[in-house]
Each structure stands twice: as structure tokens, then as C-alpha cells.
Amino acid sequence: MIEVNNLVKTFDGFRALDGVTLKVENGSVYGLMGPNGAGKSTLIRHLLGVYRQDEGDVVYDGEKVWENVAVKSRIASIPDDWFYFGQATVKDMCDIYKGMYKTFSIERFKALKDAFNIEENKTIKYLSKGMQKQVAFWLALSTMSDYLILDEPVDGLDPVMRRRVWSLIMDDVSSRGTTVLVSSHNLRELEDVCDHVGIMNHGKVVLERSLSELQDNMVKLQVVFKEGEEEPTMDGIEVLHDSLTGRVHTMIVRMCPESAVKAVKKYDPMLVEAIPLTLEEIFVYEMGGLENEIKNILV
Amino acid sequence: MIELNYRDSRPIYEQIEDGFKKLIIGNVLKKDEKLPSVRLLATKLSINPNTIQRAYNELESKGYLYSVPGKGSFVNGITKVDEEKIKELIDEILEKIKELKYLGMTDKEIVKILTEEMG
DSSP, X not given: OEEEEEEEEXXXXXXXXEEEEEEEOTTOEEEEEOOTTSXXXXXXXXXXXXXXXXXXXXXXXXXXXXXXXXXXXXXXXXXXXXXXXXXXXXXXXXXXXXHHOTTOOHHHHHHHHHHHOOOTTSBGGGSOHHHHHHHHHHHHHHXXXXXXXXXXXXXXXXXXXXXXXXXXXXXXXXXHOOEEEEEOSOHHHHHHHOSEEXXXXXXEEEEEEEHXXXXXXXXXXXXXXXXXXXXXXXXXXXXXXXXXXXXXXXXXXXXXXXXXXXXXXXXXOSEEEEEOOOHHHHHHHHHOOHHXXXXXHHO | OOXXXXXXXXXXXXXXXXXXXXXXXXXXXXXXXXXXXXXXXXXXXXXXXXXXXXXXXXXXXXXXXXXXXXXXEEEOOSOSOOHHHHXXXXXXXXXXXXXXXXXXXXXXXXXXXXXXXXX
């Protein structure tokens, strides 16, 4: 289990992390999302024990990560700026990883060769950006580590390779119970692979939920009330957002889909229909008023 | 076996659930046949294993599946009546009848079609 407690990090007086608290259960896939500059990568560097926090803790199964080799050797990562030695070939980096990770499996490394289809004796520097990313995945997945920390991992990978990489990770999650934390802006993709999501903004985690909770607790409704009648006040229904196009209300309601429909039907509308929300829509509504901001820019 | 449609607004677990329901009702998956393991399906579709587990749990609670600990999930045949689904389908039929009436069909004509269909 990864636990982050009230983490604070200040750069030149700017609080990049302003009391981050989050929890990732073992065997779960945690998706970290948030607008640019929210502090995702800074948080990830603390999770990897690269940055030293000003306040708070980063704890793996009860042990602090900072300067702790035993904990760090259980974590494989793909940071946004993956490091390799200047002239190193894939094989050289494999040897370095083998030295760092006791659990490194050379059998797995050989087996994954087919999946990635890159020559072992190629110098990494001369590979394309996407292929370098593939090498990073190849090595990270060969470590057989308990934790996998990924910062925007599939950026630069082609669609076929994305799917292949996610398949490999999902196989690890279901067979070995690997714990994964992944940051991404591709919410469509996060929705497939995550079971928990956290939204960061201004150096804080503003929302942390399981995906099923999110799907069961918020719904979009299209409602049309009868003509000529006064619009009901919708007492007891928590409406987060309501927009009117013609006579059709589009409402975002914090309720499970069935009870929301039932609750609105009491007002005898002409039409009521529940539409599930995508993660992207949830993100937008939770960030609040994005529509208004866009409007202001357009005006 | 199961195809996910990313333009579909239904959540993924629901798509999987509906996909298996269709296969079971259409008798493509026969009684006591084993369903693919959670791990296999997670890897094949590259989605979270918990999502698949959730779909399997839903199907089990609705009586389409039974599970044997350590062995996996199996098709139950249709033994339990899925009241919810029946209500949903009736609502759909009523909706369509409304539409037909709007397009100018009379009650008599609709009844005639329905009785013909029933034999």
C-alpha cells in the first residue's frame, strides 16, 4: 500500500505540493489526473524518493521511501524523463537494472523481446523517442517489482504498442497483484485501466474515488417538463449543473442513475433519460465552471 | 468474444455484462460452459481486472452465472427471472408503440402485427 500523508514541497516560495494526501491499495490501479501544473510530476518524484519533502511522509507498506534502498528496489518507474547512460545499449541498461533490482527476471526480459521487437545491442540514444519509451517499459516490466509508478507513460507510443503495453500491465495486475500508479491526460484510457482515480489541482488532491463510486454517484439527465407548467424546484435532488437548450434540460446530478430517474419522475416530466458520464465529463464538472471559462475566452 | 465500443456511453463493465447476456441468451455460451478467466479477459481487452470482476459479479447476482471457487465462472442457463430486464424490455416496447401511433398506425393494426408475430 502506498500512503502519502500531508506532503508539502516548496520551490522558491511556491508551494508546488500543498498538503497532498492519497492512498493506493495493493493490487489496485490508481489514475492520477489534473490540469497542467497541478503538481502531478512533483508528487511522482516524491513517490520515487527523488525529491525530499519539506513536510509529510511517503510510505510504502509502512516504510518511508526517502534514502531507503530496500523500498526503492520494490518500485519500478517510468518517469517523464527516463534516464539511460549516453552510450548504453539495451543490453547494458538491462545489466544495470539487474544490479538494482533483486527481483529482475532475465527470462521475462527475453520473453518480452517478442512484444517489443527491438534489437538488444542497439544504442538507446539512436532509437526514436517512441522506441526509447518501449525500452523503458521493457526494462520496467522485467523487474517484476511490486510497484509500478508511471508518469504519462504511453505518450509517444503508437496505438498498437499502447494496447500491448496496457495488456502486459493488466496481466501483471491480475496475476501478481502489482500496484500501479499512473498519471495521464488521456482520460479515455484511464477509464479502461484504473479502478481508482485521484484528481489534483493547485498542489492538492481534490477528489479521490473508486471508479465504480464515480459511475454510480453521478449521472447526466436529459429532462423535458410539460409545456405551460411551472418548472419544479427539484427539492432533495443535488443538481450540480443545469443547462437549458430549447426545452431540454441537461442536468448533472449527484445520485445513482436509477434513483435520479425515479426522483425526477415524481415531477411528471414528458421525458427523462439517464446518460452515464465519462471520466472526462466528471473531470470537467469537478474542476468546475470550465464551460464558463471557455466562454469568457471566446468573448 | 466481447467487443468494447469506445463510443458507447455505457460504462465498460455494463458493456461486458450485456455482451455476455447476449451470448448466454443466444445460446452461444451453453449451460455449464466456462467463461474466460478474469486475467485472460483483462489482458485481451487491456482493461482493469476489477472491471471484469464487477461484470461477472453482476451477472452472478442476476442468475446468469455461477462461480466455483478456484475454478472460475460458469454459465447457469436461465433459471432466475431477471425482473429488472423484463421491465426494461416492456418499457421499450411501450415506447415503440407510442412511436408507431405517432406515425399514424391504429391500435388494431399494431395488435394485428403482434398477434401474427406470436403465432
